[in-house]
Amino acid sequence: MGPKKNPYLPEIVTVVRIIEETPTIKSLQVVFDDPERMKNFKFEPGQVGQLSVFGVGEATFVINSPPTRKEYLQFSVMKVGEVTSAIHELHEGDKLGLRAPLGNWFPYESMKGRNILFIGGGIGLAPLRTLILFMLDNRKDYGRITILYGARTPIDLCYKEDLKDWGSRDDVDLVLTVDNEYPGWDKKVGLVPNVLLEMAPKPDNTVAITCGPPIMIKYTLIALSKLGFKDEDIITTLERRMKCGIGLCGRCNIGSKYVCKDGPVFSLAQLKSLPQEEY
Amino acid sequence: MERIGFLKKEKIEEYLQSLSKKGELYVPVDVGRAVKFEKYLTGSSICLDRPPTLPPKSVIYPQSERLFKFKFKKDEGNVDLIEIEEVEDTKKRIIFGARPCDSAGFSVIDNVFIQTDTPDVYYERRRMNSFIAAKACDKPSAGCFCIAVGGGPFDDSGSDALITELEEGYLIEAKTEKGSLFLDWELIEPGDDHLEKKLKKKEESERLLSEYLGELKKIEPLDPKTESFNDENFWKRHLSKCISCGLCTYLCPTCYCFNITDEKKIFEGERIRSWDSCMFFHFTLEASGHNPRPDKFKRFRNRVGHKFMFYPEKYSQLIACCGCGRCIRFCPVSVDIREVVFELQKPRRV
Numbered sequence: 008m009g010p011k012k013n014p015y016l017p018e019i020v021t022v023v024r025i026i027e028e029t030p031t032i033k034s035l036q037v038v039f040d041d042p043e044r045m046k047n048f049k050f051e052p053g054q055v056g057q058l059s060v061f062g063v064g065e066a067t068f069v070i071n072s073p074p075t076r077k078e079y080l081q082f083s084v085m086k087v088g089e090v091t092s093a094i095h096e097l098h099e100g101d102k103l104g105l106r107a108p109l110g111n112w113f114p115y116e117s118m119k120g121r122n123i124l125f126i127g128g129g130i131g132l133a134p135l136r137t138l139i140l141f142m143l144d145n146r147k148d149y150g151r152i153t154i155l156y157g158a159r160t161p162i163d164l165c166y167k168e169d170l171k172d173w174g175s176r177d178d179v180d181l182v183l184t185v186d187n188e189y190p191g192w193d194k195k196v197g198l199v200p201n202v203l204l205e206m207a208p209k210p211d212n213t214v215a216i217t218c219g220p221p222i223m224i225k226y227t228l229i230a231l232s233k234l235g236f237k238d239e240d241i242i243t244t245l246e247r248r249m250k251c252g253i254g255l256c257g258r259c260n261i262g263s264k265y266v267c268k269d270g271p272v273f274s275l276a277q278l279k280s281l282p283q284e285e286y
Numbered sequence: 287m288e289r290i291g292f293l294k295k296e297k298i299e300e301y302l303q304s305l306s307k308k309g310e311l312y313v314p315v316d317v318g319r320a321v322k323f324e325k326y327l328t329g330s331s332i333c334l335d336r337p338p339t340l341p342p343k344s345v346i347y348p349q350s351e352r353l354f355k356f357k358f359k360k361d362e363g364n365v366d367l368i369e370i371e372e373v374e375d376t377k378k379r380i381i382f383g384a385r386p387c388d389s390a391g392f393s394v395i396d397n398v399f400i401q402t403d404t405p406d407v408y409y410e411r412r413r414m415n416s417f418i419a420a421k422a423c424d425k426p427s428a429g430c431f432c433i434a435v436g437g438g439p440f441d442d443s444g445s446d447a448l449i450t451e452l453e454e455g456y457l458i459e460a461k462t463e464k465g466s467l468f469l470d471w472e473l474i475e476p477g478d479d480h481l482e483k484k485l486k487k488k489e490e491s492e493r494l495l496s497e498y499l500g501e502l503k504k505i506e507p508l509d510p511k512t513e514s515f516n517d518e519n520f521w522k523r524h525l526s527k528c529i530s531c532g533l534c535t536y537l538c539p540t541c542y543c544f545n546i547t548d549e550k551k552i553f554e555g556e557r558i559r560s561w562d563s564c565m566f567f568h569f570t571l572e573a574s575g576h577n578p579r580p581d582k583f584k585r586f587r588n589r590v591g592h593k594f595m596f597y598p599e600k601y602s603q604l605i606a607c608c609g610c611g612r613c614i615r616f617c618p619v620s621v622d623i624r625e626v627v628f629e630l631q632k633p634r635r636v
Contacts (some may be wrong), residue, residue, distance in 0.1 A: 100366075280510075
């Protein structure tokens, strides 16, 4: 390695397991080919990585396994574009490039002793998953943990194993919802922001963390404010088109902040100080 | 050590030839319809009498460049391997005849690409191995406004040497260590006697520019609380004619946004970085179809914001515009960024 690290060079990782979460979402568990690197790799919950399919390109995904469980790094990928389609065609044993960790992370230190309300939609549960698992691995540091998760249909719910686990735990309140009635579905029906208003969680000593499609985030932020949550206590993690991942290529900015470097995690208070843009 | 030299006009050809032996030399050349920086070849007709159509940005930051190559291989056990080979460009480059605004442009990019914890090694390498001599401007061209953004027609910041064209020849002032490269004492003579003439030219040039600019003489960084900035109608009023062609960004010495793409043959490929433009719809288009800057008003607002508000916020109130005026001179629909910024700064009329 030269005197200066080249931030564009990916490291090689191997896919060790592929999980079909939904018809359009797969989770990939990968390990660095260099075992030393795997052992020494450090990251924080909420940080992202750039996965490379060589010859197709790179795309950004959150590392959704927690730093407390380090046998592998997990990424969940929805098939929507070129790179994600190529990732969906991979098999166990295939090689990818990875540049990670990138970006900031959830301020979990300042959340200690507080109640945590997670609000996720669709694949937006991925970044929350890393923090949920991290908190469950450090359970005594946090107060009540509530998870509201919704998807279009029951088939579109990710991390079914985790949901089963969280649903069965006494120290987690899990609320699941789908957009419309569905045969055999006995849980809530309705859009996430509406179900949230119905649940009416108390904002006292509570931090709300949300991620989902832009339209869900938009109305969830409104709902949380309506419920009395302070802007500082509402945290979201944003998605943007990214290329470099290091704050240089210029496309993921909101005002003077780069989602890839200064984010992806922002409080609503921070977002309100930036120029108005659709997230 | 002597830092000021004088080159007689008839010796310029010989001087450039000698310079071209010290590194890859780039000079402004009239290629018909445009003046652009090209590799110097013996007999190249260097064009110093009007500002280059394109800045020399691409000499240090190419419009398209390979970041690394990769090869698909298999080991003895038939396991797939990927081999990455980094591209390292350590060539020495010399730019002769940039304009002061062009050099200032590099300084703007330096802050982003070099003064960071993850420097862009490709740009940094080339920048460190580059030598820039800027030619001072005698008279303003349409659209010029360097003095309004902190530069000047004789400004030497960002340049290693400053060249002033006088009647009988060129005054060459080395401004940095690297600038000594332009003082070829076999061809030039001491130049101190000509300094006075240069200062006169400088004053005259600054006076002309300031007269030409009138009330547009001074542009301040935009206050993040600027009211019209979030007013959609303000942008619509100024931008309804924009056709999102992106010319402004491609001609801009300070624009640095880029894209990264892969190209692949069967067993090998390369990752390429190319200039991109924030004025394009697809620049921020996400795979899901969501686009945070779907219309040209939002894109232009971001471009103006980046140069006059966000960048100054990050880099001690420096404006990321060097006032070269190319985006004004060559805009096919006559958008004038100076007017837009100037109006944003005016207190709002009630």
